[in-house]
Amino acid sequence: MRFQLNFKSGKPVYLQLVDQVKSAAASGAVQPGELLPSIRPLAEELRVNRNTVAKAYAELENQRVIETIAGKGCFVRESGSPFKKDIRLKLLAQEIDDAVVQAHHLQIARAEFLRLAEDRFDAFEHKRTSAGS
Amino acid sequence: MITETPVIEVNGLVRRYGRTDAVNGIDLRVQAGRCYGFFGRNGAGKTTTIKCLLNLLRPTSGQAKLFGLDPARHEVAVKSRLAYVPDHVAFYPWMSVRETLDYFASFRGHWNLDTERRLLGQFRLDVRQKTSHLSKGQRTQLALITAICPEPELLVLDEPTSGLDPIVRREFIQTVIGAYQEGEPGRRTVFVSTHLISEFEGLIDEFTIIEHGRNVLTLPADTARERYQKIYARFSVEPAGLDLAGARVLRRQGREIEIVVNGNSSDVLERLRARSPETLTAESLSLEEIFVAALQPEGVTA
Numbered sequence: 001m002r003f004q005l006n007f008k009s010g011k012p013v014y015l016q017l018v019d020q021v022k023s024a025a026a027s028g029a030v031q032p033g034e035l036l037p038s039i040r041p042l043a044e045e046l047r048v049n050r051n052t053v054a055k056a057y058a059e060l061e062n063q064r065v066i067e068t069i070a071g072k073g074c075f076v077r078e079s080g081s082p083f084k085k086d087i088r089l090k091l092l093a094q095e096i097d098d099a100v101v102q103a104h105h106l107q108i109a110r111a112e113f114l115r116l117a118e119d120r121f122d123a124f125e126h127k128r129t130s131a132g133s
Numbered sequence: 134m135i136t137e138t139p140v141i142e143v144n145g146l147v148r149r150y151g152r153t154d155a156v157n158g159i160d161l162r163v164q165a166g167r168c169y170g171f172f173g174r175n176g177a178g179k180t181t182t183i184k185c186l187l188n189l190l191r192p193t194s195g196q197a198k199l200f201g202l203d204p205a206r207h208e209v210a211v212k213s214r215l216a217y218v219p220d221h222v223a224f225y226p227w228m229s230v231r232e233t234l235d236y237f238a239s240f241r242g243h244w245n246l247d248t249e250r251r252l253l254g255q256f257r258l259d260v261r262q263k264t265s266h267l268s269k270g271q272r273t274q275l276a277l278i279t280a281i282c283p284e285p286e287l288l289v290l291d292e293p294t295s296g297l298d299p300i301v302r303r304e305f306i307q308t309v310i311g312a313y314q315e316g317e318p319g320r321r322t323v324f325v326s327t328h329l330i331s332e333f334e335g336l337i338d339e340f341t342i343i344e345h346g347r348n349v350l351t352l353p354a355d356t357a358r359e360r361y362q363k364i365y366a367r368f369s370v371e372p373a374g375l376d377l378a379g380a381r382v383l384r385r386q387g388r389e390i391e392i393v394v395n396g397n398s399s400d401v402l403e404r405l406r407a408r409s410p411e412t413l414t415a416e417s418l419s420l421e422e423i424f425v426a427a428l429q430p431e432g433v434t435a
Contacts, residue, residue, distance in 0.1 A: 007334055010362060010417040012355035040315055044307045048335035049168050050314040105406060105413060 001030050001037075005046055013048060017056035022065055025076055028128035036066060036074045138201040140165050140287050140322045141186065145195035147346075148181050155181040157346035158195065163339075165286070166319040170333060170340035170354075171326040172424050178346035179326040180220075183291050187217060199287070213242060216280035220292035222272045226265035230275060233264055237279040244282050248312055252278045256304065270301035277305060281313050288313055290325040294332060302332060310336065330421040337420060342427050350427045358417040361426060362398040365391050366410040376404050381426070393418065393426055 001024045005016055024030045036042075039057065043050040057074055060066045066074045103113045141163035148156040156178040163169045173179045184190040185197050188204040188211070197204060204211045224233050230253075238244040253260065256274040258267075267275065273293065280288060288309070294302040314321050327333060334354075341351040352360070364380070368388045380392040380401050388411075394401045398415055405413055418426060 005335065007358060007419055008416040010359050010415070012359070013335065014355075040311055043314070044311045046335060047303075047306055047310065049338055050310055051166065051168075051338065052335070105410075 003042070003046060005048065014052050014056040014059065017053065018059050018063075018065075021056075021060055021076075022063075025065060025079060027124050030076050032076050032078045034076045035072075036076065038073050137165060139163055139198075140167075140200060141169075141324060142198045142201070143182070143186070143196070146182060146185060146192050146197055147194045148178075148185055148190060149193045154346050156185070156192075158348075159343060159346065160348055161341060161351075163322060163324060165322050168323040168336050168338050169325070170330070170337040170420070171324060171343070172328065172330055172340055172420075173326075173343040174328065174428070177343050179343065180291055181346075182343075183217075183289060183324075183326060186289070187212075187215075214285055215287040215289060216283060216285040217289045218273070218276045218280050218291065218293050220295060222276040224264035224272065224275065226263065228264055229260065230258055230262050230264065230267075231260040233275065234260075234279065234282075238282065241283040243284060245284055246282075248284075249278060249282045252281065252308065252312060255308070270297050273297060273301065273305065277308055281308070284316060286320050287322045287324065290323065290327075292327055292329075293325065294327065294329055302329075306332060306336060330424055331419060334420050340420065342424055344428055350423075354420060357420065357423050360396045360398075361418040361423045362394050362415045363391065363418055363422075364394060364398065364401060364405065364415045365389070365412070366405050366414075367412040368408060368410050372408050375408065377401070381429075395426070 001021070003017060003020055005013060007013070009016065011019075021030070021036065025032075030036070036057075037045075039050060039053045043053045046053075057066065057068070061068055061074075064077060067077050068074050100113070108116070139162050141161055143159055143161040146156050146159040147154065159178065159182055161171075161182075171179055171182070181190065182197075185192050186199060186204060188208055191205065199211045200214055202211050225236070228236065234249060252274075256271070256278070258271060258274060258278075262271075264272065264275070277293075290309075294305055297305065309323060313323070323336070325333060325337075337354045339351070339353045340357070342349045350357075363383070366389070368390075371387050372390075375390070377390075377392060379397045380394050382390070382392050384391040392401070402413070402415060
């Protein structure tokens, strides 16, 4: 998978890596069982501290997005979050709140916002089917 | 609670040259395993501080400790655990690359020949070449090999990439990440002084900015990028009586305004949002921009 870092996003670099793996897993850009690049080459390629990549992978392992097999590397797991559903919903609600606030400032009405959300679901599903074929 | 001894600890360091204070009360604390940036303009006191750390200069007052030890009293114990790449690298001109490496290795209890072979190949250095015939880039590469092969706990880099071409600079940083940080990352500390900050952006996890021999700002890099933000807003008409307390105005022209905030972005954003801007964006400053913002006189604040 390809990583793209943006030092101007205000989001800690390791979290950017975490989110990119999670979103790649959600869209099917990486499939369960697929191997992620190992820490050293990825750190060299992105020119970031090795510890940053190690921290991201540790966090992904914590969230059960990937699993590390000693001597073999880090693999994407079957999707399945360790959190209970209500906690998962709450986590998502925070993200949606941000988008709702943003929509307000961009003067996007509720109906349009919901239509966009549908479109995005379709887009991800489309990506997943074309990645799987 | 067990607190680990910092790899570098500097308290109130002062160093005068005659009547000039090159360093005037610097404090530093670098924990093991970190990649620490030491930023300042030319003449801010970076090299003087580093020379005090390496016992190449005696502090006028204050204290510098490496691995919890006084570098003047335990010079050998300290120097065997670190390596230093200065900005101007000098080797004996009559020695070949091979002889230079053997010479450096002779001072070291440990020397990773595997790493040496790999890096020589990667940098395409000819071991038979006399060091006087090496380019500036090749001399820096050789210095980096001599610094990394002993696998020291601390790598001190003083303006390591200034004056090098972009390809050599890239390779230099990749080597620090790859070859140096590979083994035992918890015990591989990098202390890099530079003003080419953007090159090291991804590598730095904490930094100190100094000016006129004094500390200006010390922060973890992620925290700094979260705190320092540039906000751009465009209104439908020129806003009157805009409350910009706590923000530094970079540009204000008609309907547009561009400001820098430090730590209070949500508060300032809220005030701007209340005026219903057409566009409102916020992005983090890069470490280089934070460096500039930290050293700019406060007079620009709105």
